[in-house]
Every structure is written in structure tokens, then in C-alpha cells.
Amino acid sequence: MSCLLIRFLTCTIQRKQSYLYARYFSTSHSDNMLQFPAAERNKEHMLNVLKDHLPANKEGQALEIASGCGAHVALFAQNFPLIKWQPSEIDQRCLESISAYKEHYGLQNINEPIPIDVTSPVQSWNEGKFQAASFDAVVNMNMIHISPWDTAIGLFKGCGSLLKSGGLLFLYGPFAVHGKLIPESNVSFDASLRQRDSSWGVRDVDDVEKLAIQNGMALMKTVDMPANNKTLIFKKS
Secondary structure, eight states: OOOOOOSSOGGGHHHHHHHHHHHHOOOOSBTTBOOOHHHHHHHHHHHHHHHHHSOTTSOEEEEEESOTTSHHHHHHHHHOTTEEEEEEESOHHHHHHHHHHHHHHTOTTBOOOEEOOTTSOGGGGGGGTOOTTOEEEEEEESOGGGSOHHHHHHHHHHHHHHEEEEEEEEEEEOEEBTTBOOSHHHHHHHHHHHHHOTTOOOEEHHHHHHHHHHTTEEEEEEEEEGGGEEEEEEEEO
């Protein structure tokens, strides 16, 4: 689960972090290694989606936006040893936790995590060191519904710039489809998010797809996931 990538809401960042940690945060199991129960529940399911779409025997570069505690990227790196993984976060506790996961598992194919604010221009990400069209895949889980819409805009702008032709964005979370949000638990979840912050909320696939088109990408596949979530897979033209 992500610690939010938000720059411009400085006045509310503590409130947001407190909510997320209370809802998703469990105890650490090794010094700085944090655990998010949601990440523990969904990481294997997301790994299966990646296995269906990424080659395990080919070198590549993958960027994870909003890596959370590091549990996801650690699992992905173990199963895709030829892919070099670049995790990112904005919260310092999460950055330290990602490093702890990397060290704990001795994963040489994970770069040190970097702070990325997706609402900033992509040219500033990683201090401007990223090259255009350099990533084979981008993974983003549980971010755009618990952050302002500007984070979704920034995410797709970044992917439009950084993904290679044919590169994939894996976007995980709850989604409405053509204006309809089901089941009732997702409706209640959406209402609770909007009550907490009016700029948050479960996004509609149609709106997300529009962002993709604007940035040279197309929705390739929608995968239904456990707990009423979905993974949207977008392909760069």
C-alpha cells in the first residue's frame, strides 16, 4: 500500500499519512521493514498478473511508483531476476523500509529507492537522471484513489514519457466502470474517502483511459482481482 506521492498538499500530508497508517499499517518484522496488511494480501495476486505479461527470461527495466513498504518490489525482484527494479516513494519511513527489504533479501536487481513526486514534471524525477523511453514496465498500486486526481495525471504523463514503445503500465486498485461502482462495499469505501478528503475517491476506468490516450497509451486489458479490485494494463504505442 502506498504512502502518498503528494507535494502540493503540504498542509494535509500528516492527516493523510495518519489515516493510511491506521488503516493499512501493521508492525515491522525486522527493524525498518514495515508491513502493510493490504500489501501482504495482494502481492501474490499482482505477481501472477506480472508473470502473465512480463518475460522472466529477458533483461529489462521496471519502475514502481508509490512502492509503499517494499514488500511488492521485493517479491517482484525475486521472481524477475533479470529485470532491474527501481522503487520510489515520498515518505521517508517507506524509503527506509524499501532499503531494508532490499538488504534483507540481498536483492541486487533492486536499485536504492528514490523519492518521486508524481505531481512534479517528469523531467525532475530522479533528479532528471531518467532517460525518455527507458522503462519496459511501470507498476502503481493503490495510489490514485487515495490522492488527488493530479497524481493520476502526473502518473500517466510520466509513463507516456518513460515507457518504451510497447511498454506496460500496471495500475491496481478499486475502479468504477462506465459510471457504475460495485459492490456496495466499494461504494461505502468511496464515500468514506471523499468524506475524508474531497479530492480523493475511487476513479472511473473511462476517466483513467482518457489520460492514457492523451499520453500515447491504450488500455490493453482489465484483470479482475480479489477484494473487488482490478488491474488495468496499459500499453505504450
